[in-house]
Amino acid sequence: MIGNENISFDMLNVFIKVSETKSINQSSKVLLLSQPAISKKIHQLENYVGAQLFNRSAKGVDLTYDGHMFYVFATRMLNELTRTIDEINHKNFSFSNLTIGVLDSISSFIFPNFFINKVYELQKLEVTNKGIDLIMPFNEGRLDAIIIDSAFGDDIVGPYVQKKLFEEPYYIVYSQSNTKMSPLIKSATVRAIDLQKFNLILLPTHCPIHQQVVKTFNRLNVALPEIFENNYSELTISLVRNSDFIAVLPESIAVNKVAQDTNGLGMNKLEIAFNRSVSVFGRSADIVEEIEKELA
Structure with a gap:
């Protein structure tokens, strides 16, 4: 017999989560609701359905026969609701x-x-x-x-x-006249340890590229080379072109910069650990x- 409570989708969601975790305690952590609040919603739902939905014990809760039937109904209803809302949102997307x-x-x-x-x-x-x-x-x-x-x-x-x-590799960008690069130019990839003898020029620490370089060296347990910070990307490229500084750039930027000055700049891929x-x-x-x- 159906009670006086009004069923809600919130009740159904709580019921499904308790059914799947078999624990009011675990459901409380997932749903960010107190255990008394969950127990109250389950009690309200059982009043509405007019049947006991869970067997309760010290080990947790298990669905009764009626609970299993109601679980099928509840999951079907919530799935249909989610699908309908997604279709509405997709239709009205702008x-x-x-x-x-x-x-x-x-x-x-x-x-x-x-x-x-x-x-x-x-x-x-x-x-x-x-x-x-x-x-x-x-x-x-x-x-x-x-x-x-x-x-x-x-x-x-x-x-x-x-x-x-997407994912892309990082490259070092250097001057074609940088004689320190000679041993590495023919290498398929450059390792973090190979960069220790160079001076890197990077955007400040707020830059994702700078953060990625530091994190990768730390993850590989390799000491960082000397890093000089500069706020302006075009100045960075100019300094690289006219000095022994090297820059570390993701492929999309490195290719663009080197293509603009193929006679002055070169590039080599860094090892896969640097991938972006x-x-x-x-x-x-x-x-x-x-x-x-x-x-x-």
Whole structure:
């Protein structure tokens, strides 16, 4: 017999999670609800259905026969609801409602066509060379999606959807007249230990490239070479061209810079440990899917 309680999708979600974990304690951790709150929702649901849904014991909870039947109904209903909402969101999706953030190097050298086409359509486009300038507004809900190095996922809080877009190697860029490079020019790849005798010039520590270089040396347990910081990418290339400095750049940027000065600059790939991964992070699956589709 159905009781006086009103069923809710929240009740169904709690019921499904308890059914799958077989533990109110574990469900509490996953759902971020107190155990008394979960027990109350289960009691309300049993009143509504008019049947006991769980057998309770010191070891946890198990579905009763009626509970198994109701589990099939509940999962089917929630799956149908999710599918319908996704279809509605997909149908009504518009880039004009989105605020997107992206690293300058990614927008300029990897996906220029996307941002050229979308710059006037987007509600807001935030372009920066500082990862923190994207992560903070994303965490605070002021950006719907960000396109950034995958490693920054460790700094993102709250629920999000991530889709890896591509991976590329890092290269060292050097002057053709840099005699220190002679032993390495014919090498298939350059190792971290090979760079110890060189002076690196990088953007400041807020730059994802700088952070990736430092993290990789630390991960390989190799001492860092001397690093000089410079705020301006064009000045960095100019200094490399006219000195013994070398720069570490992802392939998309290195190829662009060397192609502009093939007589003055050279490049060699770094070992795979330096590889760069870039992802799109969004607050919902439909946002990530639409951005990925447009970038393809």
